[in-house]
Amino acid sequence: MFRPDDQEEPPAPATKRVFVTRGTYTGALASYVEARSGLEAADLICQLRAKAADLGGTWVAWLSSSTSDAIERVTDLGPWTMLDGQVAFEDRSQLFGEPLVPLDVDERGEVLEEYALPSVYVWTGTRAGGLRHADTCGDWTVTSGQGHFGRRSWSFAWTDDGSTSCDRQYRLVCLEI
Numbered sequence: 001m002f003r004p005d006d007q008e009e010p011p012a013p014a015t016k017r018v019f020v021t022r023g024t025y026t027g028a029l030a031s032y033v034e035a036r037s038g039l040e041a042a043d044l045i046c047q048l049r050a051k052a053a054d055l056g057g058t059w060v061a062w063l064s065s066s067t068s069d070a071i072e073r074v075t076d077l078g079p080w081t082m083l084d085g086q087v088a089f090e091d092r093s094q095l096f097g098e099p100l101v102p103l104d105v106d107e108r109g110e111v112l113e114e115y116a117l118p119s120v121y122v123w124t125g126t127r128a129g130g131l132r133h134a135d136t137c138g139d140w141t142v143t144s145g146q147g148h149f150g151r152r153s154w155s156f157a158w159t160d161d162g163s164t165s166c167d168r169q170y171r172l173v174c175l176e177i
């Protein structure tokens with residue numbers, strides 16, 4: 001006889017992870033690692049940070065350039081959780097909007113600058129909606145000019161807070177894909 005409680009539980013949906021780099025970088029991201037472009041350098045930085053923390057996976061930086069939108073670089077559908085287990089984005093469409101929690105957990109699973117929040121700033125080159133902003137530090141290759149940034153926030157400011165000098169030291173948001 002068939003009983004519903006004999007059925008196996010369906011597998012839980014695959015959850016991807018997201019973190020903010022512990023280290024900070026100027027807008028000349030290409031100067032930190034050997035790469036063909038600033039975007040490639042940012043992805044490599046995310047990958048190296050994840051590897052150092054034994055996270056595994058494949059990672060991409062939430063970053064736009066003059067020819068690439070951040071939202072198009074994230075091909076997975078999500079959801080994404082912070083390394084402390086909190087759901088940050090329920091699915092890819094939420095990347096167009098606001099996170100469920102502030103992005104302030106690093107690759108070690110530690111909250112960044114807990115004593116001084118909301119001072120967790122990240123390079124994005126990205127407006128709300130995941131689309132490129134004109135300020136990208138020369139496509140993330142120079143410390144002159146302006147770079148668009150986001151900050152620890154539950155609002156669109158996570159990706160679209162303002163622009164500042166490219167010689168500032170900001171973090172990267174890394175998403176598993």
